[in-house]
Amino acid sequence: xxxxxxxxxxxxxxxxxxxxxxxxxxxxxxxxxxxxxxxxxxxxxxxxxxxxxxxxxxxxxxxxxxxxxxxxxxxxxxxxxxxxxxxxxxxxxxxxxxxxxxxxxxxxxxxxx
Amino acid sequence: xxxxxxxxxxxxxxxxxxxxxxxxxxxxxxxxxxxxxxxxxxxxxxxxxxxxxxxxxxxxxxxxxxxxxxxxxxxxxxxxxxxxxxxxxxxxxxxxxxxxxxxxxxxxxxx
Numbered sequence: 720x721x722x723x724x725x726x727x728x729x730x731x732x733x734x735x736x737x738x739x740x741x742x743x744x745x746x747x748x749x750x751x752x753x754x755x756x757x758x759x760x761x762x763x764x765x766x767x768x769x770x771x772x773x774x775x776x777x778x779x780x781x782x783x784x785x786x787x788x789x790x791x792x793x794x795x796x797x798x799x800x801x802x803x804x805x806x807x808x809x810x811x812x813x814x815x816x817x818x819x820x821x822x823x824x825x826x827x828x829x830x831x832x
Numbered sequence: 833x834x835x836x837x838x839x840x841x842x843x844x845x846x847x848x849x850x851x852x853x854x855x856x857x858x859x860x861x862x863x864x865x866x867x868x869x870x871x872x873x874x875x876x877x878x879x880x881x882x883x884x885x886x887x888x889x890x891x892x893x894x895x896x897x898x899x900x901x902x903x904x905x906x907x908x909x910x911x912x913x914x915x916x917x918x919x920x921x922x923x924x925x926x927x928x929x930x931x932x933x934x935x936x937x938x939x940x941x942x943x
Contacts, residue, residue, distance in 0.1 A: 760935065761836070761935050762919070775930065809875050819866075821931070823876045826873075826875045
């Protein structure tokens with residue numbers, strides 16, 4: 720166990736569906752992140768939250784909508800996705816934006832059909 | 833443009849055959865560099881942080897080193913359970929919180 724839990728582990732959704740990914744960290748960290756991992760590509764940062772405030776949106780399409788209700792929970796709301804959005808979505812946390820060692824969850828394998 | 837390049841893309845070793853993975857970076861204002869291990873279908877697992885040239889960190893059969901332009905992950909007498917993809921990522925002083933990841937090296941250790 721890494722201390723960062725993601726649910727669901729696998730998700731198949733149609734292009735017209737709305738779904739949400741959930742992430743919870745039990746490490747007492749203050750920064751949380753969403754990453755996208757596609758085959759043959761480096762990990763891509765999507766969003767950064769620090770003390771519940773969004774500090775970075777890395778030019779992510781609006782069909783991805785993050786939510787951070789507190790420092791322990793992070794959501795990624797999905798709607799009208801495209802097949803090319805199929806990927807492994809990883810949540811991570813770090814102590815803060817100075818102590819940057821990030822601890823990752825197991826990821827959600829998303830397939831858009 | 834900030835970039836991290838890992839080589840080789842894939843590496844096959846026999847059990848006990850030591851080798852090194854390379855991570856070269858062109859990240860302006862690099863603050864430090866991370867190494868991660870990722871098993872198939874799982875999230876990356878943190879291994880090491882390196883902050884300054886000449887720094888070394890060790891964990892079991894792994895040793896990470898850092899120079900001004902690149903980092904190496906040395907694997908001594910690897911075992912099959914060391915098979916995984918190894919990722920490195922650079923992060924910058926101030927400014928964007930973005931980590932710049934390489935594509936990884938997929939290591940396979942055959943018994």
